[in-house]
Amino acid sequence: MKSDYLIVHKKLLPPYLEKVIEARELLNSHKVDSISQAVKKVGISRNTYYKYKDFVFKEKSENSRHAVLSLVLKDSQGALSSVISCLSHKATNIVTISQAVPLSGLASVLITIDISQMSDSLDELISDLKKLPATRKVDLSAIE
Numbered sequence: 001m002k003s004d005y006l007i008v009h010k011k012l013l014p015p016y017l018e019k020v021i022e023a024r025e026l027l028n029s030h031k032v033d034s035i036s037q038a039v040k041k042v043g044i045s046r047n048t049y050y051k052y053k054d055f056v057f058k059e060k061s062e063n064s065r066h067a068v069l070s071l072v073l074k075d076s077q078g079a080l081s082s083v084i085s086c087l088s089h090k091a092t093n094i095v096t097i098s099q100a101v102p103l104s105g106l107a108s109v110l111i112t113i114d115i116s117q118m119s120d121s122l123d124e125l126i127s128d129l130k131k132l133p134a135t136r137k138v139d140l141s142a143i144e
Helices: 015-028 035-042 046-052 079-089 122-131
Strands: 066-074 093-099 106-114 135-143
Touching: 015 035, 015 046, 035 046, 066 079, 066 122, 079 093, 079 106, 079 122, 122 135
Parallel strands: none
Antiparallel strands: 066 106, 066 135, 093 106
């Protein structure tokens, strides 16, 4: 199997995975102020939330295809440019880029991309980003 991702009917999964998504949505919509409030409201433990929050996502409509990538890049000239170039070659459109001030020679970057016209799979894109010389870490933070 090439991809790390599966589409699975929620009837096959334990109910707490859907509650992790609910807790994340409460936090993102600012209906609660903290993770503690979110997990209490949906009825799961903080441990469950932290364990699965980066691995379960809610499917959205076919028309809305965005992915949020979290990267750690070496603080070197052309590092972000090489990421943008890679994204361009994969037929993605950049929606937003947010880069933190580099600390200890590393910069955190959050990029939202439109993947509706992407030529390759998301796994292949992440793999290619990881191969860039300045890339230290790439994570899929969210997908819709």
